Amino acid sequence: MEIRVDRERCAGSSLCLSYLPEVFDQSDDDGKVLLRTPVPGADMEEAVRGVAARCPTGAITLHARDAQDA
Amino acid sequence: MAKRLKTAAHTRRNGIEPLPELASISAQTPLVRVDAEGSFSGWHWLATGLDEVRAILSDDHRFSMIPPPTQMHGAAGRVEIGNLLRYDPPEHTRLRKMLVPEFTVRRIRRLEPFVTEIVTDCLDALELAGPPADLMPTFALPVPGLVGCALLGVPRDDAADLARHFISTSAAATDHRTDPRERERMRAAGNAFVTYIRRLVRQKRRDPGDDLLGMLIREHGADVTDEELTGIAATLLGSSIENVGGMLALAPLALLQHPDQLALFLDRPELIDQAVEELLRYVSSVPNSIPRYATTDVRVGDQVIRTGEVVMCSLLAVNRAQLPGVPQDTLDITRDSSGHIAFGHGIHHCLGASLSRLELRIALPALFRRFPGLRLTVPAEQLRYRTWTPNYGVDVLPVVW
Ligand code: HEM
Ligand code: HEM
Ligand code: SF4
Numbered sequence: 439m440e441i442r443v444d445r446e447r448c449a450g451s452s453l454c455l456s457y458l459p460e461v462f463d464q465s466d467d468d469g470k471v472l473l474r475t476p477v478p479g480a481d482m483e484e485a486v487r488g489v490a491a492r493c494p495t496g497a498i499t500l501h502a503r504d505a506q507d508a
Numbered sequence: 509m510a511k512r513l514k515t516a517a518h519t520r521r522n523g524i525e526p527l528p529e530l531a532s533i534s535a536q537t538p539l540v541r542v543d544a545e546g547s548f549s550g551w552h553w554l555a556t557g558l559d560e561v562r563a564i565l566s567d568d569h570r571f572s573m574i575p576p577p578t579q580m581h582g583a584a585g586r587v588e589i590g591n592l593l594r595y596d597p598p599e600h601t602r603l604r605k606m607l608v609p610e611f612t613v614r615r616i617r618r619l620e621p622f623v624t625e626i627v628t629d630c631l632d633a634l635e636l637a638g639p640p641a642d643l644m645p646t647f648a649l650p651v652p653g654l655v656g657c658a659l660l661g662v663p664r665d666d667a668a669d670l671a672r673h674f675i676s677t678s679a680a681a682t683d684h685r686t687d688p689r690e691r692e693r694m695r696a697a698g699n700a701f702v703t704y705i706r707r708l709v710r711q712k713r714r715d716p717g718d719d720l721l722g723m724l725i726r727e728h729g730a731d732v733t734d735e736e737l738t739g740i741a742a743t744l745l746g747s748s749i750e751n752v753g754g755m756l757a758l759a760p761l762a763l764l765q766h767p768d769q770l771a772l773f774l775d776r777p778e779l780i781d782q783a784v785e786e787l788l789r790y791v792s793s794v795p796n797s798i799p800r801y802a803t804t805d806v807r808v809g810d811q812v813i814r815t816g817e818v819v820m821c822s823l824l825a826v827n828r829a830q831l832p833g834v835p836q837d838t839l840d841i842t843r844d845s846s847g848h849i850a851f852g853h854g855i856h857h858c859l860g861a862s863l864s865r866l867e868l869r870i871a872l873p874a875l876f877r878r879f880p881g882l883r884l885t886v887p888a889e890q891l892r893y894r895t896w897t898p899n900y901g902v903d904v905l906p907v908v909w
Pocket of ligand 1: 588589590591592593694695697698699701739742743744746747750751794897898899
């Protein structure tokens with residue numbers, strides 16, 4: 439699974455990095471999301487799904503690794 | 509034709525509880541047309557379902573925050589310039605972009621020592637004065653007021669005065685809308701508040717400090733007008749005091765009404781983060797979103813919201829009746845309620861969420877540790893709840909310890 443983030447869309451809520459600091463970060467310059475771990479291990483998948491579902495702007499999307507766009 | 513809703517179940521509550529019918533409305537008609545008598549300021553639809561609310565709040569292209577000229581109501585006397593909840597993209601994006609870096613969780617955590625100091629000062633003053641006390645002007649309002657002042661860069665000497673102005677605009681009688689003297693007093697206090705902020709902005713232009721206003725002026729000074737800065741600062745301070753103030757009254761109330769949860773809250777300090785989320789969900793102190801105006805016909809589920817129609821989203825209904833795995837009427841600080849939408853959803857998601865969490869995380873345990881015997885002096889049903897404001901709260905919170 440690969441994570442993509444839409445930094446235009448991100449509202450800077452800090453929610454993702456509060457729950458999963460190993461995976462997400464937030465820029466001090468523009469307050470928007472940054473990815474630390476774009477391809478998290480299988481053990482993280484469920485947690486990442488949970489965070490993506492809670493992101494207030496839907497800025498976090500999950501994609502199958504081999505597909506161009508899932 | 510869609511079924512119409514006749515009650516005002518979304519605007520009224522029974523203390524902290526939603527009216528019982530809200531859960532059934534939410535289950536049966538997650539998006540419902542509101543009859544004129546149920547409608548409270550001319551809006552047409554009420555969304556109470558999780559999917560419907562999320563769909564509407566995230567659709568900032570087709571739902572606007574700006575009332576069409578024919579729908580302007582109740583806005584008189586309010587600062588609207590600089591209020592992010594009155595902007596659509598791209599103007600919203602421009603203003604929000606300037607502010608977001610100041611509200612990241614990392615930036616906000618730096619305020620922790622200030623918040624602790626302010627909470628301690630308020631509790632010291634309460635303890636010194638002794639019981640009985642009204643927690644609104646002594647704790648619930650001054651904590652976010654003083655924190656907000658520190659954030660914006662209001663000199664400490666002025667903060668107390670400013671807080672008084674604000675508290676007198678906020679802590680008005682519930683029926684202020686019908687009492688002209690009360691309304692006049694509120695208007696005057698509101699004006700004094702804005703006049704002060706306007707002066708502060710001018711002074712910060714000359715001498716920008718390390719605070720939020722100073723930062724905005726240093727980094728974006730050429731792109732933002734004094735009127736915008738005044739509106740931004742008044743909004744931040746206003747929504748901060750009202751919203752965190754509401755939570756600092758209603759969260760203690762919820763805990764006092766659930767002694768088992770209060771005991772857990774005190775025995776297991778490691779639960780604090782999830783306890784705060786659960787309290788935000790349970791209390792839902794902003795029960796409804798700001799109205800959204802359809803800019804085109806929008807299909808939501810099996811209904812069509814027509815161009816120009818107004819829809820209100822019940823955050824309370826979603827938080828209380830619609831979250832997967834969360835039964836309606838229990839407060840349980842051991843559960844994961846992080847899916848709540850007490851801070852809204854979409855691009856207008858509360859800018860002050862991290863700041864609110866920090867204040868609640870510090871102030872709530874401190875209150876109960878300082879006064880372990882804290883209790884209300886009147887039954888909770890006799891408190892005067894504010895049903896006429898966008899955020900829910902009480903005017904007076906009388907306690908002893
Ligand atoms: C979640 C958002 C907000 C909630 C729940 C909220 C709630 C309230 C409430 C309850 C009052 C008290 C009295 C009244 O109804 O007139 C009030 C007054 C006020 N609000 Fe808000 N507010 C919010 C956001 C804002 C924003 C974004 C602004 C930006 C301009 C703002 C500025 C003010 C000001 C300056 C007053 C007091 C003075 C006056 O009446 O002119 N508020 N608000
Ligand atoms: C526990 C306390 C709070 C609650 C429950 C709360 C709730 C909310 C909600 C529900 C919204 C979205 C309204 C909508 O979309 O219709 C919102 C927006 C907003 N809140 Fe809060 N709020 C709280 C504290 C604060 C604080 C402390 C601040 C200021 C520092 C603040 C500033 C704002 C601003 C500026 C917006 C508009 C954001 C935008 O339009 O981009 N709030 N809040
Ligand atoms: S949760 Fe979503 S909106 Fe919030 S910081 Fe992360 S990506 Fe941005």
